[in-house]
Amino acid sequence: MNRDLHDTNSSAILTALSETRRGSGSVALGMVLTLVIDATESEHYDALKAANAAAREHPCRIVCVIRRPGKSAPRLDAEIRVGGDNMLGEVLILRLYGLLREQADSIVLPMLLPDAPVLVWWPGDGPAVPSLDPLGLLAQRRVTDAASSTKPTESLRARALDHSPGDTDFAWTRITPWRTLLAAALDQPFDEITGGEVDAARNNASAELLAAWLEDRLDIEVTRRTTRGPGITGVRLLTKRGEINITRPDGRLASLVRTGQPDRAVPLPRRATDELLAEELRRLDPDDVYNETIKRLFGTSPEPGRRPDTQAQQLTRRPAPARKSAAQRASDVADTPSRGKKVPALKQAAKQAAKQAPAAKATTKKAAPKRPLPRAKTAAEKAALAKKAPARRAPAKKVAPAKKVARSRA
Amino acid sequence: MSPVGREAVNPLRDPRDRRLPRVAGPCGIVLFGVTGDLARKKLMPAIYDLANRGLLPPGFALVGFARRNWADEDFAQVVHDAVKQYARTPFREEVWTQLSEGFRFVPGDFDDNDAFDALAQTINDLDRVRGTGGNHAFYLSIPPALFPVVVSQLKRSGLSAKNGDQWRRVVVEKPFGHDLQSARALSDTLSDVFPADSVFRIDHYLGKETVQNILALRFANTMFEPIWNRSYVDHVQITMAEDIGIGGRAGYYDGIGAARDVIQNHLLQLLALIAMEEPVSFEAQSLRLEKTKVLSAVRIPDDLAAYTARGQYAGGWQGGQKVLGYLDEDGIPKSSKTETFAAIKLEVDTRRWAGVPFYLRAGKRLGRRVTEVALEFQRAPHLPFAATATEELGQNALVIRIQPDEGVTMRFGSKVPGTAMEVRDVNMDFAYGESFTESSPEAYERLILDVLLGDPPLFPRHEEVELSWEILDPIEDFWEKLGQPEQYRAGGWGPDSSNTMLARDGRVWRRP
Numbered sequence: 001m002n003r004d005l006h007d008t009n010s011s012a013i014l015t016a017l018s019e020t021r022r023g024s025g026s027v028a029l030g031m032v033l034t035l036v037i038d039a040t041e042s043e044h045y046d047a048l049k050a051a052n053a054a055a056r057e058h059p060c061r062i063v064c065v066i067r068r069p070g071k072s073a074p075r076l077d078a079e080i081r082v083g084g085d086n087m088l089g090e091v092l093i094l095r096l097y098g099l100l101r102e103q104a105d106s107i108v109l110p111m112l113l114p115d116a117p118v119l120v121w122w123p124g125d126g127p128a129v130p131s132l133d134p135l136g137l138l139a140q141r142r143v144t145d146a147a148s149s150t151k152p153t154e155s156l157r158a159r160a161l162d163h164s165p166g167d168t169d170f171a172w173t174r175i176t177p178w179r180t181l182l183a184a185a186l187d188q189p190f191d192e193i194t195g196g197e198v199d200a201a202r203n204n205a206s207a208e209l210l211a212a213w214l215e216d217r218l219d220i221e222v223t224r225r226t227t228r229g230p231g232i233t234g235v236r237l238l239t240k241r242g243e244i245n246i247t248r249p250d251g252r253l254a255s256l257v258r259t260g261q262p263d264r265a266v267p268l269p270r271r272a273t274d275e276l277l278a279e280e281l282r283r284l285d286p287d288d289v290y291n292e293t294i295k296r297l298f299g300t301s302p303e304p305g306r307r308p309d310t311q312a313q314q315l316t317r318r319p320a321p322a323r324k325s326a327a328q329r330a331s332d333v334a335d336t337p338s339r340g341k342k343v344p345a346l347k348q349a350a351k352q353a354a355k356q357a358p359a360a361k362a363t364t365k366k367a368a369p370k371r372p373l374p375r376a377k378t379a380a381e382k383a384a385l386a387k388k389a390p391a392r393r394a395p396a397k398k399v400a401p402a403k404k405v406a407r408s409r410a
Numbered sequence: 411m412s413p414v415g416r417e418a419v420n421p422l423r424d425p426r427d428r429r430l431p432r433v434a435g436p437c438g439i440v441l442f443g444v445t446g447d448l449a450r451k452k453l454m455p456a457i458y459d460l461a462n463r464g465l466l467p468p469g470f471a472l473v474g475f476a477r478r479n480w481a482d483e484d485f486a487q488v489v490h491d492a493v494k495q496y497a498r499t500p501f502r503e504e505v506w507t508q509l510s511e512g513f514r515f516v517p518g519d520f521d522d523n524d525a526f527d528a529l530a531q532t533i534n535d536l537d538r539v540r541g542t543g544g545n546h547a548f549y550l551s552i553p554p555a556l557f558p559v560v561v562s563q564l565k566r567s568g569l570s571a572k573n574g575d576q577w578r579r580v581v582v583e584k585p586f587g588h589d590l591q592s593a594r595a596l597s598d599t600l601s602d603v604f605p606a607d608s609v610f611r612i613d614h615y616l617g618k619e620t621v622q623n624i625l626a627l628r629f630a631n632t633m634f635e636p637i638w639n640r641s642y643v644d645h646v647q648i649t650m651a652e653d654i655g656i657g658g659r660a661g662y663y664d665g666i667g668a669a670r671d672v673i674q675n676h677l678l679q680l681l682a683l684i685a686m687e688e689p690v691s692f693e694a695q696s697l698r699l700e701k702t703k704v705l706s707a708v709r710i711p712d713d714l715a716a717y718t719a720r721g722q723y724a725g726g727w728q729g730g731q732k733v734l735g736y737l738d739e740d741g742i743p744k745s746s747k748t749e750t751f752a753a754i755k756l757e758v759d760t761r762r763w764a765g766v767p768f769y770l771r772a773g774k775r776l777g778r779r780v781t782e783v784a785l786e787f788q789r790a791p792h793l794p795f796a797a798t799a800t801e802e803l804g805q806n807a808l809v810i811r812i813q814p815d816e817g818v819t820m821r822f823g824s825k826v827p828g829t830a831m832e833v834r835d836v837n838m839d840f841a842y843g844e845s846f847t848e849s850s851p852e853a854y855e856r857l858i859l860d861v862l863l864g865d866p867p868l869f870p871r872h873e874e875v876e877l878s879w880e881i882l883d884p885i886e887d888f889w890e891k892l893g894q895p896e897q898y899r900a901g902g903w904g905p906d907s908s909n910t911m912l913a914r915d916g917r918v919w920r921r922p
Contacts, residue, residue, distance in 0.1 A: 030840070030841060030843075030845040031845070032845045032846070057846075058846070059845060059846075173429075176429045176430070177464060179422070179429070179430055180430050180431060180433060180464060181433075181464075181468075182422055183420060183422040183423055183430050183433075184433035184435070184467065186420045186421065186422050186423075187420055187423075187433070187435050188435055188436065188543075189575070214422075217421045217422050217424075218421050218422070219421075252504050253504045253508070256468045256469075258541075261541045262469065262538070262539055262540060262541040264468035264469035264540070264541060265468065265507075265508045265511070266464075266468035266508060267461075267464075267502065267504040267505045267508055268464075269502075269504065279429065283428060283429070287429070288426045288427075289424055289426055289427040289429075
């Protein structure tokens with residue numbers, strides 16, 4: 001049963017929701033979480049489709065926030081969907097016009113289910129620092145998708161710098177089947193592992209995470225090779241007396257080759273969005289292993305006292321480069337003039353800046369063909385970033401004190 | 411460095427990394443009784459579903475053994491049809507192709523030495539070609555009478571022997587014997603060839619998921635445990651009702667009856683889970699310890715005539731359908747004394763439960779299909795209302811629904827809106843299916859995966875099975891001396907004697 005409300009407010013929406021629910025005869029009291037989707041008009045259809053599919057496993061209230069572009073008077077339109085085919089839980093689609101675009105959190109807050117966890121998902125670009133985003137602040141879990149940006153690895157890195165427990169990225173979720181297969185391979189007796197290799201299409205954030213995870217867990221160096229894809233095409237672990245080699249050239253069927261054992265085929269299809277989302281909904285607490293992996297990947301300091309020897313090795317192996325990455329530059333350029341401006345303008349600027357820096361991009365690629373190098377962050381840079389971050393979607397003033405809250409929760 | 415042993419820690423595993431499911435290591439299943447209903451409707455689809463969820467090892471092998479003149483392809487076709495029709499997850503060609511490469515079929519009789527030698531040869535080939543690593547589970551989906559011959563064949567052909575790190579496991583389905591003596595004989599047969607921790611007794615009615623749900627409800631919460639005792643609980647009712655008759659199972663059912671078929675295993679297991687103390691951990695060992703403890707404290711009533719009841723369904727109309735009575739079913743002798751309904755009263759002699767009766771009932775052709783455990787609480791010691799206000803108030807109840815629609819119901823009194831003070835019973839419902847739809851895997855998937863992972867915690871071991879027979883055997887002996895059971899109306903809730911049994915204690919059965 002669908003219902004449209006125009007120029008409305010939160011409490012009117014809630015009243016309409018319970019009326020609609022009663023009217024359609026569905027009492028969806030079993031809902032266990034609220035899923036907030038922050039999407040654009042063009043993203044929202046696919047996002048809702050995936051969310052509805054995932055909701056079959058986790059009945060939830062889906063609140064989809066769409067910020068409408070253009071100059072218009074502040075207005076809130078809502079669409080309520082309850083019941084119907086294949087639908088468990090309920091869907092609220094909120095369209096925010098004008099100044100209300102900046103007030104998404106105050107509109108969403110009353111829509112959250114009482115005492116149930118909240119997960120925010122940005123199917124598109126998403127904020128630079130999810131945990132400081134006004135909607136992100138409402139949630140225990142924040143899910144981004146690096147692959148939706150033009151520079152997945154850089155966007156993953158940008159978020160890793162201000163990572164907060166409870167943040168995850170689909171780039172990580174995508175490699176669960178790979179990690180499962182690798183972990184299962186090492187459930188069997190194995191020789192000492194001396195090295196590894198991850199093959200993937202260019203600019204694949206998942207491949208970087210997979211390599212970093214292997215490095216972190218196995219204490220080896222993992223080289224990256226660029227292939228034509230799709231996605232990750234192979235992982236190889238070199239052992240003292242042979243290798244464990246998984247290749248997946250077609251994105252569907254992989255073959256597992258292990259020295260001393262017969263070759264085996266194993267289905268390893270690339271995962272659809274609803275599967276990814278369902279996996280994220282399955283865990284509502286911070287993912288510690290992910291936290292460690294991105295620390296490893298981007299060289300942000302590991303927890304004190306944790307494997308000091310590894311850390312030392314890592315530092316000698318990969319000295320920090322002096323050069324700023326392309327994305328860093330782009331965002332530097334983008335941020336200076338646009339602080340405090342509205343979102344679309346900011347995004348525009350960032351895009352343009354990114355285009356204007358092809359030279360930097362090329363050099364970075366040459367200097368670091370395999371992977372973005374970790375770099376030590378200076379205190380000044382960190383401070384600058386912290387200031388910059390909230391400017392993306394809300395005035396810095398408003399969010400700054402909340403950051404402390406978010407951090408202390410960690 | 412020498413190869414790391416199986417016990418060594420896998421560096422890629424981390425208890426905090428709960429995204430990674432446990433995947434079975436290299437292994438295969440040998441299925442006896444491939445033509446049976448269970449194999450086609452449950453086992454084969456479950457194996458495919460596991461493969462589809464990526465939980466089976468690459469190179470998994472499935473060997474069928476039966477008296478059929480089939481080639482590997484014919485067997486694959488049978489599995490294919492079963493999977494297409496009954497699998498829970500969508501059919502994916504690449505999964506199927508990979509899985510079906512590991513299918514083999516060995517034709518033969520259970521007493522045919524050559525056939526078992528061929529089976530041994532097939533398994534060796536699989537170890538070589540598919541890399542199953544010498545790890546095999548033998549699933550005996552066959553009548554228990556055939557166990558001894560198959561098990562001894564496994565021993566003779568060397569199939570039960572393992573080298574070093576390898577494992578060989580055997581899976582048997584209920585019934586685990588028909589009395590204490592036969593249960594011991596069965597367990598001796600198996601333990602002759604397989605060590606106790608390699609024998610998996612499967613009871614799919616009481617899947618691991620259900621058991622864990624009960625454990626979570628009782629021991630992960632604070633609000634239930636304080637009232638989970640004789641100070642608050644008046645009595646407990648455990649019901650397993652089926653709306654169907656015996657169908658085509660006349661050969662199996664006659665002479666067995668409802669008590670042996672259902673009470674001995676399912677209901678007594680449920681009783682154990684409800685009545686046991688908190689285990690010190692959820693390790694197999696501690697859980698078994700608590701269940702064994704409480705089962706050994708179960709006492710049957712002194713007056714068996716008064717506190718047991720049995721019945722046979724009569725012919726008539728059930729839910730708009732004409733149905734046959736038990737004695738008119740195909741293959742049932744007119745003189746049959748087998749009960750299709752059984753109810754018994756048990757006491758648990760522990761400090762927690764002293765004086766709290768547990769009423770168990772099970773039957774066929776009852777009102778509807780339902781399995782549930784109901785804790786009926788005592789009435790409030792004092793009601794500060796006028797007597798008329800609480801006339802419609804019953805006892806508070808906590809009902810654990812096992813199937814269908816697994817969940818929990820609480821019944822308590824609530825004021826009826828209006829100016830008059832009037833309190834009436836209302837229900838509050840929780841359904842696993844509403845809060846966690848589809849996440850619950852089919853019971854057989856979990857069972858098979860546990861066997862392949864060697865993870866036996868919740869399967870009953872022979873100690874529990876034998877304890878259950880010790881409870882039931884005296885009752886069966888008593889019934890043996892009686893005449894034919896009382897007839898009851900199909901589609902009702904059992905014979906009058908069952909209601910009288912509770913009326914003696916001033917109680918009534920819930921209508922589930």
